[in-house]
Amino acid sequence: xxxxxxxxxxxxxxxxxxxxxxxxWLWYAQSQIYVKMGFAQDKFPYRMYTMEEMxxxxxxxxxxxxxxxxxxxxxxxxxxxxxxxxxxxxxxxCCVAKSEQVVFKKELERIKSIDRYAKMLKDIEIIKxxxxxxxxxxxxxxxxxxxxxxxxxxxxxxxxQGVWLIESF
Numbered sequence: 430x431x432x433x434x435x436x437x438x439x440x441x442x443x444x445x446x447x448x449x450x451x452x453x454w455l456w457y458a459q460s461q462i463y464v465k466m467g468f469a470q471d472k473f474p475y476r477m478y479t480m481e482e483m484x485x486x487x488x489x490x491x492x493x494x495x496x497x498x499x500x501x502x503x504x505x506x507x508x509x510x511x512x513x514x515x516x517x518x519x520x521x522x523c524c525v526a527k528s529e530q531v532v533f534k535k536e537l538e539r540i541k542s543i544d545r546y547a548k549m550l551k552d553i554e555i556i557k558x559x560x561x562x563x564x565x566x567x568x569x570x571x572x573x574x575x576x577x578x579x580x581x582x583x584x585x586x587x588x589x590q591g592v593w594l595i596e597s598f
Contacts, residue, residue: 498591501566505556505583508595512550517541526586526594533595553598556583566593 460475467487469475478486504524511520517537525533540549556568559582568583585593 495587495589495591497587497593499593501568501583501585501593502556504585504593504595505568509550509554512537512546524595526588526596529596552581553583563587565596570598 460469463469463477464471464475468483469477508520508524511517511523517534521530521534521537537546540546552572553570556570558566559569560567564587566585568585569580570583571578571580573579581598583598584596586596587593
């Protein structure tokens, strides 16, 4: 074996070892990022968690597991009952999400002032379930305008007490 051949083999061997060390360091650095983010175990070999394991470790929503104490249908019935009595304040306070109460009250008072209140009550009295998510549900109802029926949506949001409140209609 010539001296040049030995030098070439040594250089190639050193390069291979350096590449292996760089690769190992990159793998370790990436693993540590996943560990810090909570996606992988914190012990060697830093195995990534499965979706099932992640679901058990981290709740997806703050409302996950909150039992329903008042259904959207019950909320809707209370809302309609209060509106039939003409009590907008009661309807909004009992049945509308806190963040939407001011807007709802103004809109209901506007509808009452332009003599559309009875028509609105008739339109929203019957609702039909459409979409069901863990913390949101939508129901449809129909309004008739100039002889044409238009579909509209009631959106309900569950709060931390398990009560479904109206978010929009």
